[in-house]
Amino acid sequence: MEFKGIVYHEFPKAMYVHVPFCASICAYCDFARVKYTSVLFDKWLAVIRKELDSVSTNEMRTIYIGGGTPSSLSIEQLDVFLGLLDRFSGVEEYTIEVNPETLSLEKCMMLKKHGINRISMGVQSFQSHLLKMMDRKHCVEDIMQCLAWFKEVGITNCSIDLMYALPKQSMEDWENDLAIACSLDVSHISLYSLTIEPNSKFGRWGVEPIDGDLEFEMYEYAIDYLSSHGFDHYEVSNFARNGLCSKHNIAYWKYDDFYGIGLGSSGKLGKYRYTQTMNFVEYFNETLDMEIVELDDSDERFEAIMMGLRMLEGICIEEYNCRYKVDLLALYEGAINENIRRGWLEIVDGYMCVTRDGLYLLHEVLLEFMND
Ligand code: SF4
Structure with missing residues (x-):
């Protein structure tokens, strides 16, 4: 088999697809993303279609559509884009990342129509002052509305992201966030501690990281609180209820092979790890400048430990x-x-x-x- 010039011997069972568009840019972000416009979408669609066509299997156990904000696409665009993935069968876990302010009941119905059965929602906080400080565009009501829509369309496996170690975030803010999260009908929580990236707005504004002891206290508190509220702490920063761990992410942590499709994405095929360009011009012009690393036996043995020790088991x-x-x-x-x-x-x-x-x-x- 061959993918972008890499020859490998077994089809991966996991695929990550990156949608680089966001409705607005958050203050802490330096991911591969761009502000959404419909003209850019058309250019992007042509490239991603070709990339997906070069995946020469129709079998996939997990698909994870991340971003960016995949839910920033219009209903029609979601229909066309997700249609490119309809050919994959045997998909046990099909996740899409969403942001609350970009969803509607109709979009949720569209996700369901294409077989998506897991949502990863960028909540980050339930505190208005923190959402504002991060330049997030949603409010608490948007989050609750989305959870109701997921239920209405029958998508019952929902994960939320929460952030800690934020500037101006008190321990009380964090305790409140965790208490609200546990009271909701969500199956999974991923925690992210803020890293101030030099190329983010926070980095440019000179925002200082919070005290390391407070960050540690927040992490410790989260482990104890979530564990005593029905969440199984199964990975450094991930917690699941009712056994609904992320099958897709477990493939990464078990050091399995996976395809990475789209701008800035990474994949692993046999002895090769690759990372695609984060440069939009290169990506759109299909001068796909990929960084390919050939792993030797000792790299593989070490990386398997590096990933595997992230899991509590x-x-x-x-x-x-x-x-x-x-x-x-x-x-x-x-x-x-x-x-x-x-x-x-x-x-x-x-x-x-x-x-x-x-x-x-x-x-x-x-x-x-x-x-x-
Ligand atoms: S954090 Fe997510 S939603 Fe915010 S700008 Fe970055 S990719 Fe977009």
Whole structure:
């Protein structure tokens, strides 16, 4: 099989598709996105159609449409774009990212018509002053209205994003956000701590990060609060109710292969990891300048650990040994022993996983593996 010049041997079962349009630009954002116009949409559609055509399988277990704001497209545009993905069958989990202010009941019906069965909604906060500070354009009523629409059209698996470590965000704000989130009919919560990117508005305005101790306190509080309110903490920043973990993201954390389609997207095909251009002109002109990295055996073994330790259940040692034809405990003996000695790692029932302390220090945990 071949995709954009990369030769690989097994079809991935997961696909990420990037929609780069946003109705407005948030203050913290430096993603691959552009303000939506219908002229740009037409140009983009032609390129994404070709990209999707070059995926030479019709079988996919998970599809994740992210952005940008995919819901910023008009109903007609959503219909045409999602129609390009209708050929994929066997899709167990089909997610689209939405922002509350860009949705309508008709758009929700359109999502349902094309088989979407999971929503990831950019809520970020339920506090008006924080939404305003982030330049988010929705209000709390918009969020509640969207949840009602999802229910009405029969999309019952809904994840929300919440942000913490925001400037001017008090502990009380954060506690309120988590309490409201738990009171809603949502199956999944993803937490994001603010990073001030130099190219974002926050970066340009010189916004300072909050105190590290407060950030840690917010994270710890969230783990305890969500865990005691029916959410299973299954990944560093992700929590699921009723077993509704993100199957698509688990494919990343299990270091499976996946296609990345669209501006700035990344994918992994066998021994190759690729990242597409974030430059709109290059993308629209189809001078698809892709960065391709060929992974050697030790890269793969390390990256599988880097991704796998993000999950609370950790890495199945037997599976890892089979996949890479090594003895994990012997291969990384030094790193494992040192991390266990520090109380950051443990081996439980055949799985290697981080402890609660190790969760927050994952970067340090991985440094040991990198240096081993
Ligand atoms: S955070 Fe999301 S919605 Fe906001 S500008 Fe960035 S991509 Fe668009």
